[in-house]
Amino acid sequence: MFRALADPTRRDIFERVIGRGLSVSTLAHDYEMSFAAVQKHVSVLERAALVTKERHGREQIVHGNVSTLRRATELLKAFEEIWIGRATRIAEILGEKGSE
Amino acid sequence: MMTVISTVADPETLSLTVVAEFEASPERVWGVWENPRHLERWWGPPSYPATFTRHDFSVGGESRYYMTGPDGGTPHGYWRMFTIDEPNQLEFANGLAGDDGEPQLGVEPMAAHVTFELIDGGTRMTSMSSFVDAAQMKTMLDMGMSEGMTQAVSQIDELL
Numbered sequence: 001m002f003r004a005l006a007d008p009t010r011r012d013i014f015e016r017v018i019g020r021g022l023s024v025s026t027l028a029h030d031y032e033m034s035f036a037a038v039q040k041h042v043s044v045l046e047r048a049a050l051v052t053k054e055r056h057g058r059e060q061i062v063h064g065n066v067s068t069l070r071r072a073t074e075l076l077k078a079f080e081e082i083w084i085g086r087a088t089r090i091a092e093i094l095g096e097k098g099s100e
Numbered sequence: 101m102m103t104v105i106s107t108v109a110d111p112e113t114l115s116l117t118v119v120a121e122f123e124a125s126p127e128r129v130w131g132v133w134e135n136p137r138h139l140e141r142w143w144g145p146p147s148y149p150a151t152f153t154r155h156d157f158s159v160g161g162e163s164r165y166y167m168t169g170p171d172g173g174t175p176h177g178y179w180r181m182f183t184i185d186e187p188n189q190l191e192f193a194n195g196l197a198g199d200d201g202e203p204q205l206g207v208e209p210m211a212a213h214v215t216f217e218l219i220d221g222g223t224r225m226t227s228m229s230s231f232v233d234a235a236q237m238k239t240m241l242d243m244g245m246s247e248g249m250t251q252a253v254s255q256i257d258e259l260l
Contacts, residue, residue: 002113070111072111078237078241079229088103089142091122093141
């Protein structure tokens with residue numbers, strides 16, 4: 001999995017900001033950790049391009065990056081094609097006489 | 101008989117599961133993984149065949165291989181075996197190697213877990229791949245493991 005999402009708090013933050021933006025202070029309110037600790041988690045997600053921060057007055061709004069997931073989907077699709085090709089070739093080899 | 105019966109890709113966990121069924125016993129399907137001369141006939145596509153120069157198919161064992169591209173390029177890769185449970189399952193890391201064929205540090209290998217189940221008239225093979233980020237996936241794809249990959253990768257680049 002995305003290394004940045006291996007941490008349960010970060011995974012939770014990411015899932016909450018997909019589809020709607022939330023301020024760092026709103027997020028911080030829901031976790032038993034300091035504002036700074038939550039901000040640190042958000043920075044890790046930001047470096048992995050999973051979220052972007054947007055300044056809104058005195059607040060920082062965190063948005064989930066759907067495009068990063070979309071890109072991951074495209075990359076996974078390429079690996080899916082690779083495995084379909086491999087399985088097809090394995091079937092051919094197994095179907096040959098004398099390959100017992 | 102349809103070979104690939106289902107695929108599940110999860111972009112959040114960066115995992116891919118591909119289920120295929122073969123009209124052959126698990127022992128025979130296991131054999132196409134164990135025998136490097138069979139393995140190199142299916143690991144890479146016809147346009148990018150793989151050559152295994154080492155294939156130590158045992159727990160802790162490693163493999164070395166390279167692909168030969170249409171342009172004559174030979175990207176190298178390696179495997180490191182974690183589980184060898186014949187003919188039920190195998191787990192290994194598949195990573196990028198340098199021109200000397202040795203594992204490249206700094207590029208994390210992808211993880212693969214493959215299971216083989218006896219089903220009526222054959223074997224169900226489930227391959228699960230997992231990745232750590234998009235950069236790793238892109239690096240592995242750049243090895244040119246798929247037919248028409250150049251096109252697929254350039255389409256992905258456009259999404260960046």
